[in-house]
Amino acid sequence: MRRNRIVCVVGPTACHKTEFSISLAERVNGEIISADSVQVYLGMDIGSAKPTLEERRGIPHHMLDCVPIDTPEFSVSQYRSMATSAIMDVLLRGKTAIVVGGSGLYVNALTYPLGFAVPKDEEARKSMEALYDHNPNAAYARLAMIDLETASRLHQNDRKRIVRALEVFECSGKPLSSYGGDFQNTGGGEALFEPLLFGLNMDRALLYKRIDLRVDQMLARGLVEEARKIYGQGYSRNLPAMQSIGYRQLFRVFDGGTTLEQATEQIKLDTRHFAKRQLTWFRRDPRIRWQDVGDYEAIRNDYLLESSELTKRWMDEKE
RNA sequence: GCCUCGGUAGCUCAGUUGGUAGAGCAAGGGACUGAAAAUCCCUGUGUCGGUGGUUCGACUCCACUCUGAGGCA
Numbered sequence: 170m171r172r173n174r175i176v177c178v179v180g181p182t183a184c185h186k187t188e189f190s191i192s193l194a195e196r197v198n199g200e201i202i203s204a205d206s207v208q209v210y211l212g213m214d215i216g217s218a219k220p221t222l223e224e225r226r227g228i229p230h231h232m233l234d235c236v237p238i239d240t241p242e243f244s245v246s247q248y249r250s251m252a253t254s255a256i257m258d259v260l261l262r263g264k265t266a267i268v269v270g271g272s273g274l275y276v277n278a279l280t281y282p283l284g285f286a287v288p289k290d291e292e293a294r295k296s297m298e299a300l301y302d303h304n305p306n307a308a309y310a311r312l313a314m315i316d317l318e319t320a321s322r323l324h325q326n327d328r329k330r331i332v333r334a335l336e337v338f339e340c341s342g343k344p345l346s347s348y349g350g351d352f353q354n355t356g357g358g359e360a361l362f363e364p365l366l367f368g369l370n371m372d373r374a375l376l377y378k379r380i381d382l383r384v385d386q387m388l389a390r391g392l393v394e395e396a397r398k399i400y401g402q403g404y405s406r407n408l409p410a411m412q413s414i415g416y417r418q419l420f421r422v423f424d425g426g427t428t429l430e431q432a433t434e435q436i437k438l439d440t441r442h443f444a445k446r447q448l449t450w451f452r453r454d455p456r457i458r459w460q461d462v463g464d465y466e467a468i469r470n471d472y473l474l475e476s477s478e479l480t481k482r483w484m485d486e487k488e
Numbered sequence: 489g490c491c492u493c494g495g496u497a498g499c500u501c502a503g504u505u506g507g508u509a510g511a512g513c514a515a516g517g518g519a520c521u522g523a524a525a526a527u528c529c530c531u532g533u534g535u536c537g538g539u540g541g542u543u544c545g546a547c548u549c550c551a552c553u554c555u556g557a558g559g560c561a
Contacts, residue, residue: 244522327528
């Protein structure tokens with residue numbers, strides 16, 4: 170059986186991924202599947218740079234507005250299962266599936282056979298968190314005893330991952346590492362896709378300038394009002410969605426803890442840090458074909474021509 | 489014109505009785521399997537404002553000088 174082929178567009182935030190992927194979709198009869206951990210939330214539009222209907226130019230988009238902000242259980246695994254159905258649907262209709270987004274783990278969940286362990290268990294997690302907070306060294310030592318492989322991979326201070334690894338063992342009696350190791354191993358057994366990966370990037374200084382500019386644009390488009398509306402719902406700040414950049418900093422302004430000016434600077438800084446982490450993630454992926462889009466307007470047409478040709482060949486290739 | 493306090497890493501500043509410097513932030517690199525826009529790790533050579541002097545040796549003392557802030561006239 171022929172493997173299912175898809176196209177992915179990745180790269181740091183503010184790198185023209187949205188515009189490029191929509192233009193590409195127009196040329197290759199494609200539909201977009203977002204791979205963005207914040208755009209899945211209903212009501213988080215401006216701050217997540219979710220493409221507007223106008224920007225989408227009639228191209229169908231999937232994996233946007235999938236869950237309400239107060240879902241505590243949305244996860245990579247859930248993303249994978251929902252996105253997989255969306256992609257299958259697109260492919261069955263004979264169209265090209267274009268996965269676009271900056272959440273590297275989400276892209277890998279679709280393009281590598283990652284084997285996820287047991288789902289999050291609130292009880293187990295709470296007790297493992299308590300264990301870690303009470304004595305981090307003991308918690309780490311315990312992990313080393315039940316799962317040396319995972320323990321040696323993690324730093325003692327990595328509370329989140331140590332707690333998760335302990336939680337998995339607590340719930341399943343099996344070490345996390347037994348569920349499928351690195352990106353080379355199989356173990357998931359779920360639907361996977363073979364990707365053609367386009368990576369967009371630009372000079373770091375230029376990227377940071379664009380980020381600053383885009384944050385100002387978001388504010389001009391009404392980010393404060395959007396955040397205030399969410400703030401007014403009184404959701405728990407511990408919800409993953411509530412920690413998104415652009416929102417969590419504004420919540421502090423509403424709390425009276427800081428000024429809008431300071432929050433704006435913080436949003437810019439946090440976004441730059443985020444972009445840097447995204448690059449660290451994507452740079453190690455040898456499958457990506459990188460393109461410098463520092464002067465996007467100038468290269469746009471040539472690059473679209475080239476990448477749409479590549480895409481067509483990729484999708485038509487028989488095995 | 490005089491007095492006082494400053495001028496040390498991109499920024500804010502430490503620097504002990506003289507032995508050629510170190511924190512936070514920024515910046516750079518890395519990790520990443522059900523919270524991933526999260527979480528975590530690693531990386532500090534800079535004419536110590538300038539010139540000259542004392543000294544075996546000066547960011548540290550002295551002189552002159554440039555420069556910033558404040559005060560007194």
